[in-house]
Amino acid sequence: MALTSKSVLIRRPDGARFLARILQWALLLVAFAGMGISAYLSFVHFNGVPLYCESTGGCHTVQASEYATLLGVPVALLGFVLYAGIFTAGLVSIRGSGWPAQAAPFLVFALALSGVLYSSYLTWLELYRIHAICAWCVASASLLAVLLATASAELVVSGRLSEDRGEAMPAE
Amino acid sequence: MPKRRTKKSRKPAGSPLLRRLTRGPTVLAVAVVGAIAGFVVLVAVSVMTTGDDKIERIQDISAEGRSRGSDTAPVTIITFGDFQCPMCKRFAETTGNQIEAEYIANDLVRLEYRNMAFLGAESVWAAEAAQCATDQDKFWEYHDKLFEKQAAENSGALSGDRLKRFAGELGLNQEAFDECLDSHRHQQLVLDETEAGQEAGVTSTPWAFVNGETVKGAQPFADFQRVIDEQLEEAAKAQ
Numbered sequence: 001m002a003l004t005s006k007s008v009l010i011r012r013p014d015g016a017r018f019l020a021r022i023l024q025w026a027l028l029l030v031a032f033a034g035m036g037i038s039a040y041l042s043f044v045h046f047n048g049v050p051l052y053c054e055s056t057g058g059c060h061t062v063q064a065s066e067y068a069t070l071l072g073v074p075v076a077l078l079g080f081v082l083y084a085g086i087f088t089a090g091l092v093s094i095r096g097s098g099w100p101a102q103a104a105p106f107l108v109f110a111l112a113l114s115g116v117l118y119s120s121y122l123t124w125l126e127l128y129r130i131h132a133i134c135a136w137c138v139a140s141a142s143l144l145a146v147l148l149a150t151a152s153a154e155l156v157v158s159g160r161l162s163e164d165r166g167e168a169m170p171a172e
Numbered sequence: 173m174p175k176r177r178t179k180k181s182r183k184p185a186g187s188p189l190l191r192r193l194t195r196g197p198t199v200l201a202v203a204v205v206g207a208i209a210g211f212v213v214l215v216a217v218s219v220m221t222t223g224d225d226k227i228e229r230i231q232d233i234s235a236e237g238r239s240r241g242s243d244t245a246p247v248t249i250i251t252f253g254d255f256q257c258p259m260c261k262r263f264a265e266t267t268g269n270q271i272e273a274e275y276i277a278n279d280l281v282r283l284e285y286r287n288m289a290f291l292g293a294e295s296v297w298a299a300e301a302a303q304c305a306t307d308q309d310k311f312w313e314y315h316d317k318l319f320e321k322q323a324a325e326n327s328g329a330l331s332g333d334r335l336k337r338f339a340g341e342l343g344l345n346q347e348a349f350d351e352c353l354d355s356h357r358h359q360q361l362v363l364d365e366t367e368a369g370q371e372a373g374v375t376s377t378p379w380a381f382v383n384g385e386t387v388k389g390a391q392p393f394a395d396f397q398r399v400i401d402e403q404l405e406e407a408a409k410a411q
Contacts, residue, residue, distance in 0.1 A: 061375045066222050070214070102194075106203045113207035118214055130373060131386055161196040 012159050020158035027090045027108065027150045034083035034143045041076035041136055054135055061132035067125050075122065079115075079140060086111045086147060105155055112148040119144050226372035227384050230286060233365050237306040240272065241282035246407035247400055249281055252288035252369045252379040255298035255330065259390040261319040263378045270393045275400060285315065287365045288377050292326040296362055301335040301349075303358035308344050317342060383407070 012020075044051045045063070053059035062068065068075055086108050093104035119141035126133050155161055192198065230250060249271070253260040268283075275281035287302075289295040298318055305314030317338045323329035332353065339349040352358070369379070373386070380387040380396075383403040387396060 057375070061373065064370070064375070065373050066226060066371070067218070070218055071221060099194075103199070106199045109200070110203035110207040110210075113204065114210045114214075117207065117211035121211075121215055121218070129386075131388055132375075155196075155200065161200060 016157050016159070020154055021094075023150050023154040023157060024090060024094050027147060027154065028087060028094075030143055030146050030150065031083050031087040031090060034140060034147070035080060035087060037136060037140055037143070038076050038079035038083055042074055042080055045074040045076060051136075058132040059134040059136060062126055062130055062134035062137060065130045065132075067122070067130060082111055082115050086115075102160075105151065105158070105160055109148070109151040109155060112144060112151045115144040116141075116148045226368075227381060230365070230368045230372055230381075233286075233361065233368060235284040235286065237309060237311050238286075239282055239284040240312070241276040242279040243282065245276075245279050245282040247275070247281045247383050247403045249283045249383075249400075250286055250381040251283060252286045252374050252377055254288050254291050254295045254377045255302070255315075255318045256291040256295045256322065256325045257377045258322065260378045261322050263390040264315070264319050267390065267393045267396055271396060271400075274397075280404060281400060285311070286369060287362045288369045288374055288379065289362050289366050290370075290377075294326045294328075294330040296359065297332060297335060297353075298330040299362040300356060300358045301330075301339070301353055303361060304349050304352035305339060305342070305344060307352060308348065310342055310344055313342050314338065314344075 041051075041063070043049070045068070051059050051063055070078060089104040089107040089111065092100050093108065095101075096104060119137070122137060123141055126137065227250070251263070251268075253264070271281060271283065276283060287299040289299040302311060302314050302318065305311050318330070321329060321334070321338065328334075335353060336346070336350050340346050372381070376388065378390055382396070382399045383406075385399055385403065387399055
């Protein structure tokens with residue numbers, strides 16, 4: 001019988017199961033919001049439409065700087081790929097089956113962690129190299145921090161960090 | 173391996189090694205290491221592909237005749253200005269002079285003036301005129317004159333006729349100057365330089381790169397001093 005995320009066996013209290021599900025859905029929501037922001041910024045980059053920016057114009061400075069692209073790829077596009085990856089892995093962890101469904105939450109965690117680390121670096125660049133702050137970038141960094149916290153909480157609450165083979169979500 | 177298992181008696185399948193490798197904490201450790209590795213790679217790429225290029229792109233455009241100080245000075249300050257910008261006037265007439273006295277005169281700093289002609293048509297004309305003065309080795313005199321005569325933006329204070337009159341007042345060859353200005357000989361240089369500055373991140377004036385480090389705005393001399401001294405120290409260490 002196939003091992004699904006639903007049929008795995010560690011006994012978890014009802015409350016933990018419920019909380020884990022809430023966290024998984026919250027993760028999808030936040031990742032989706034992140035996809036929206038990064039898609040917008042990527043669109044602005046490729047189409048040259050004006051960026052909706054607050055009065056001091058920090059967004060424009062940051063988006064025009066050399067740091068807004070990495071090897072010619074807009075950082076916003078990299079962000080979109082990251083958020084889409086998190087979203088997809090999140091879906092797999094809820095609806096998937098077999099080992100992908102078990103591995104997915106760890107992938108979400110890894111992506112969120114690398115996202116938080118890299119956006120910290122980008123924030124440092126804003127402060128010490130570009131000398132301007134872009135509100136969109138701050139928003140994205142915040143979303144990634146929320147994603148990391150949510151992913152970490154989910155790993156703990158769902159019992160995936162317990163001994164047996166990462167199996168965690170109990171039968172529903 | 174039996175195909176049917178009841179829920180309660182299920183045991184994880186796979187070899188003991190596989191079971192160990194796929195334990196939660198182990199997978200988490202792999203996830204953390206992977207995330208950090210990915211981050212390091214991205215930062216390395218970023219650091220290797222950004223930074224000093226922007227200064228090189230600016231300096232591909234010649235600033236001959238528009239710099240002061242020894243060519244061997246350890247610190248180079250590239251200042252971007254717009255002749256219609258009031259803060260640039262202030263910078264030139266205060267901090268600029270202090271930098272001249274304290275650092276340029278002592279062969280510690282070389283300062284280049286670069287155009288960020290972005291406040292309107294008169295900004296570009298004035299910059300072109302200053303370039304025409306450069307042709308006659310009178311850039312700095314003309315630069316000072318332009319700031320002296322600065323008035324409201326695009327108000328006609330820096331119109332073609334007045335620009336030509338300034339040249340006459342400074343003793344330049346009027347015919348050569350007028351010809352240079354009317355033919356827009358240096359328009360492309362001004363536009364290219366402005367673009368190079370914008371690509372390097374300049375968004376307002378005055379703007380300075382002190383050995384690549386940004387100092388934005390007409391900061392007090394003390395602020396410039398701090399940055400210049402830091403760069404002098406670094407340059408001394410590098411030797």
